[in-house]
Amino acid sequence: MSSRPRPIHDPRRDDCPWCGSKRLRTRLRSPDLRHRRPGTFVVDECRDCAHAFQNPRLTPEGLDLYDVQGAVPFSRRRLLATARTMLPFPEPESWLDVGTGDAAFPRAARELFTYTAFDGVDPTPRVERARAAGRLDEAHVGHLPNLLPRLRARYDVVSMLHHLEHTRDPRAELTAALTALRPGGHLLLELPDPTSAFATVLGKWWHPHDQPRHLHLIPLPNLRAELVARGCEIVATDRRTPHTPRDLSTAATLYLNRTPLRRAAPPAIMFATALDHLLSPALSRTRFSNAYRLIARKQRT
CATH class of the missing domain: 3.40.50.150 (Vaccinia Virus protein VP39)
Structure with a gap:
């Protein structure tokens, strides 16, 4: 007889894993925008300490299922x-x-x-x-x-x-x-800085939100x-x-690849990439730094 499959999520918690406060709000709900695997993931935020976290959190088995990798490519x-x-x-x-x-x-x-x-x-x-x-x-x-x-x-x-x-x-x-x-x-x-203004402007399309890979x-x-x-x-x-100047280009890539416009995406993504790099020297000195x-x-x- 086959063993019962292990759960891929921990129980949902009602308190902040950082400070213990129960004053939580839902920051966003997002599917797996990058790899399009099934599931919707919730990121909650503590109203007291501003810590944001995946809730419910993936178990180790869930992390293996979604092939969550930690290394990020940088130039x-x-x-x-x-x-x-x-x-x-x-x-x-x-x-x-x-x-x-x-x-x-x-x-x-x-x-x-x-x-x-x-x-x-x-x-x-x-x-x-x-x-x-x-x-x-x-x-x-x-x-x-x-x-x-x-x-x-x-x-x-x-x-x-x-x-x-x-x-x-x-x-x-x-x-x-x-x-x-x-x-x-x-x-x-x-x-990643969760207080970046890009987090509010781009929501689930902001690359550091990156569900289900970012747990905290x-x-x-x-x-x-x-x-x-x-x-x-x-x-x-x-x-x-x-x-890192990639907020607009990553958001454009994630959005356009999920729409009928994906065939026309390359020019738009190239424009967004150019805009990221053009604005980066100024944005990095503001609340838009990511x-x-x-x-x-x-x-x-």
Whole structure:
């Protein structure tokens, strides 16, 4: 007799997973706009702390079913710009990139940190292929919280670039990252900014909403307060340079590909792409910026 299939959603919760408040509102309902797999997903928002989260949340089986991947493709230029933010600090001996995928970020960062050993963590076998290709010194398949304690206090830098939004428990990921850091080491984080004005203007078509792949959207003040409460020093925050100019082009792509106009989509998407890049220098300095970066230093013991 076949076993009963496991549920793909957790029970719907009536409180905020970040602050515990029961003052929730529905931020949006969305199908899988990217891959068009069945289902409608709800993102709720806390009226008190502004944390946004998928509710009900996908179970691990649901994540496997929808093939949720954490690595986001960025240009080499963008990856180098992110790595360059660590140049003011002492050159790290060891660096762990979490959710590294094909290790595009360590590959770019090596150009600036030639004496640093780069390791990577990813739930997929791609991380092993990246090590075989020479992009990583060590590859770890799995989720960082499950790889402790053998990675405890091994790294001078731990980076999580557009990773936390894909995780079922961001706080557990932060705990694991700080555990993997040596005292005085740095945590480098980049996340989509749920307070971006584009989120309101574009709604479900805004690419960081990206259901069902994004489980949590964490406002910068929440993340900063969380790390300070854990004894970290916030050494840098930036809402300007992490902005990625693709809000309009991605929204146009997602919308037009679901309509009879999809055959005429390429010119419209090209126009939206050009507009994204034309407006980016100005929008990145306003509430339309779509991402933020935070660098925190772990306290010395």
